[in-house]
Amino acid sequence: MPMSQNKSQFVAVASIAAELSAVMEVAKEISLAAANAKAIAFRAGEKARGFQPITDFINELAKETIELVNNINEHALKLYRLTVKEHRMSEACKRFEKVAVSASAAPYASSLTPSLQQARQRRTDCRRQFSRHVSELLTQLADVMHPARAARVIAANSRIEASQAGEYLQSLQAVAESVDNAAQIIHDKVHKCRSALSMINAVD
Amino acid sequence: MKMTKIYEGAYQWIMYGRDPYKPDNIIDTNQYVVRTENRCLLIDPGGIELFAPMLAAVLHHAPVDEITDLFASHQDPDIISSLGLWGQALPHAKLHAAGLWEGFLRHFGCESIQYVPIPDAGGVINLGSVELQIVPAHYLHSSANFNIYDPQAKIFFSGDIGAALEGPGQPVFVENFDAHVEKMRFFHQRWMPSNQAKRVWIDRVRSLDVEILAPQHGRMFKGDDVKRFLDWFEALQVGIAV
Ligand SMILES: [Fe+2]
Ligand SMILES: [Fe+2]
Numbered sequence: 234m235p236m237s238q239n240k241s242q243f244v245a246v247a248s249i250a251a252e253l254s255a256v257m258e259v260a261k262e263i264s265l266a267a268a269n270a271k272a273i274a275f276r277a278g279e280k281a282r283g284f285q286p287i288t289d290f291i292n293e294l295a296k297e298t299i300e301l302v303n304n305i306n307e308h309a310l311k312l313y314r315l316t317v318k319e320h321r322m323s324e325a326c327k328r329f330e331k332v333a334v335s336a337s338a339a340p341y342a343s344s345l346t347p348s349l350q351q352a353r354q355r356r357t358d359c360r361r362q363f364s365r366h367v368s369e370l371l372t373q374l375a376d377v378m379h380p381a382r383a384a385r386v387i388a389a390n391s392r393i394e395a396s397q398a399g400e401y402l403q404s405l406q407a408v409a410e411s412v413d414n415a416a417q418i419i420h421d422k423v424h425k426c427r428s429a430l431s432m433i434n435a436v437d
Numbered sequence: 438m439k440m441t442k443i444y445e446g447a448y449q450w451i452m453y454g455r456d457p458y459k460p461d462n463i464i465d466t467n468q469y470v471v472r473t474e475n476r477c478l479l480i481d482p483g484g485i486e487l488f489a490p491m492l493a494a495v496l497h498h499a500p501v502d503e504i505t506d507l508f509a510s511h512q513d514p515d516i517i518s519s520l521g522l523w524g525q526a527l528p529h530a531k532l533h534a535a536g537l538w539e540g541f542l543r544h545f546g547c548e549s550i551q552y553v554p555i556p557d558a559g560g561v562i563n564l565g566s567v568e569l570q571i572v573p574a575h576y577l578h579s580s581a582n583f584n585i586y587d588p589q590a591k592i593f594f595s596g597d598i599g600a601a602l603e604g605p606g607q608p609v610f611v612e613n614f615d616a617h618v619e620k621m622r623f624f625h626q627r628w629m630p631s632n633q634a635k636r637v638w639i640d641r642v643r644s645l646d647v648e649i650l651a652p653q654h655g656r657m658f659k660g661d662d663v664k665r666f667l668d669w670f671e672a673l674q675v676g677i678a679v
Binding site for chain 2: 321324329332335341342
């Protein structure tokens with residue numbers, strides 16, 4: 234992996250962490266919206282009967298998203314550490330190779346060979362581990378898309394239920410709207426993460 | 438990299454410096470190596486940029502597995518930012534450095550090298566047949582700072598104390614002390630913060646038998662120039678930026 238690739242890898246991994254923390258914020262917003270909707274539906278009583286199970290469902294989806302993102306964050310942190318390690322190994326290999334050339338006439342030049350071989354081996358290991366973690370992370374990110382997609386379907390249902398809620402129509406519609414928006418944002422952000430990751434693995 | 442043998446007995450002291458391939462915008466440094474029959478100590482091994490030329494130079498005197506010890510006088514990047522790379526090359530080596538700086542120095546990468554923390558009072562580095570004294574030089578300039586004294590070779594490694602800033606390719610020993618003073622004045626006045634620490638250090642060094650005073654930048658002092666340096670430093674007001 235050339236240096237420029239290593240740099241873009243740092244940026245990609247860091248941007249994934251940034252997108253993930255944004256996903257987390259949005260998931261918390263959904264959870265808040267769900268609590269809000271529950272309160273409104275409770276006040277609306279009979280008129281919003283169909284809305285009540287939906288709010289519970291939205292809340293669960295938000296919780297699920299938060300849990301998934303927490304797991305993914307741990308993974309992303311591992312990926313970052315591997316990137317640092319790989320960078321250090323690559324640097325070491327590069328410098329050792331330089332020493333091997335410039336010290337070729339030195340009486341003890343060959344004593345560096347085991348260190349160089351070991352650094353190369355470690356660099357290969359790092360790259361292999363990195364690829365494996367990227368694939369795992371891609372799968373996990375696909376899992377986060379599911380609750381977000383489900384939330385959009387539910388938001389559509391909520392709009393229908395809200396239309397029967399009389400004077401509560403507007404507030405419930407607003408809830409449906411915000412859940413839909415939030416789900417869309419999560420979907421987009423996760424999509425960004427996935428394409429950033431796929432790019433690293435493609436070059437790899 | 439220029440190599441100068443400054444002591445030759447049952448073991449050797451070698452000074453490495455004046456690297457002609459060093460990038461112009463980084464400060465020139467002197468590295469010192471103590472080579473016994475089967476071990477090797479690198480004193481202030483230098484910054485990342487210097488790792489490859491330094492290791493290539495040391496391989497003229499010792500194989501990798503006999504480079505057993507590193508010493509860092511303090512935490513500055515020109516002293517020891519190469520630590521992570523040395524760790525990859527010498528997984529079984531020890532780093533002797535201030536306990537106070539451990540959490541900081543580990544930022545340079547120190548997974549495989551064993552960190553041997555030096556307490557504030559100093560200590561020794563035992564190389565088997567040779568024992569070197571670690572002498573406290575706190576606040577000159579770093580808040581946890583150490584020098585090395587070898588009573589047998591009568592060499593005193595003084596870290597940044599005695600440093601001079603001058604152009605590339607200069608001789609390794611001071612030849613005309615009076616002319617050399619101007620190359621040291623600003624460095625000491627600006628980088629050294631404490632007149633009190635300076636006085637304590639001077640008393641300490643005067644009590645030792647020193648033939649060569651060896652700083653990390655600039656030129657070494659030999660014979661009477663050691664005493665001249667101590668007198669000059671004693672009279673100098675430091676900590677001028679406040
Ligand atoms: Fe320094
Ligand atoms: Fe220095």
